[in-house]
């Protein structure tokens with residue numbers, strides 16, 4: 260697996276104050292390079308003074324039979340969960356990897372980072388991942404946003420394929436990872452979650468994303484009225500879309516990371 264870490268200039272010039280971290284989770288087929296090269300977080304990370312951590316989207320070369328058979332399953336498509344079903348459960352453990360291995364390791368290797376002051380965002384499968392990590396761990400992450408997230412994976416073709424194989428047929432296990440279920444029992448503070456969704460996004464039109472389901476589920480939850488969904492006319496699913504709204508997301512997270520008024 261690969262990982263990219265962007266350190267802002269403050270990491271090298273500030274003596275005493277530690278640097279907060281924004282975790283960015285990528286979508287299906289991505290390596291950490293897609294967002295590092297095409298999302299343009301760097302100028303805003305420098306402006307506000309936060310690092311950006313870009314994890315990988317799956318194990319690489321695990322050798323699990325079938326992991327390279329399709330682009331939306333297996334390699335590049337591990338869905339940020341801990342698989343419970345054979346043959347996936349040994350390697351496909353992205354949830355534990357990110358929370359229990361990667362973040363602590365980054366914190367101990369880069370001692371001027373403050374991994375107790377983190378926010379999370381992501382795109383598509385990674386937008387789902389950001390929502391899911393935040394809704395399950397509201398004290399680990401100060402804020403959450405997402406670009407075109409898979410907001411209700413239990414009810415879309417990508418989610419049914421991946422969750423069904425990694426977690427098995429029992430849908431009650433899927434709910435432990437589905438933002439549109441998790442929101443109903445959220446225990447964190449009442450803060451907005453920022454979401455952008457392009458109306459010309461082909462995957463949105465195919466009902467893979469369904470951010471409206473999250474908004475609806477939140478109406479009966481502690482986050483009632485706080486899913487700040489922006490449907491943006493004419494935008495697609497690409498990194499051009501992400502780059503167009505990355506400024507808004509950085510400004511949003513900077514506020515909760517204590518880096519702006």
Ligand SMILES: N[C@@H](CCC(=O)N[C@@H](CSC=O)C(=O)NCC(=O)O)C(=O)O
Nearest residue numbers: 286287288289293330383384385497498
């Ligand atoms: N089959 C295509 C499409 C894959 C694709 O569009 N992936 C998106 C994420 S989709 C949901 O998680 C992506 O971010 N692609 C990388 C990019 O740089 O645009 C294919 O294999 O390309």
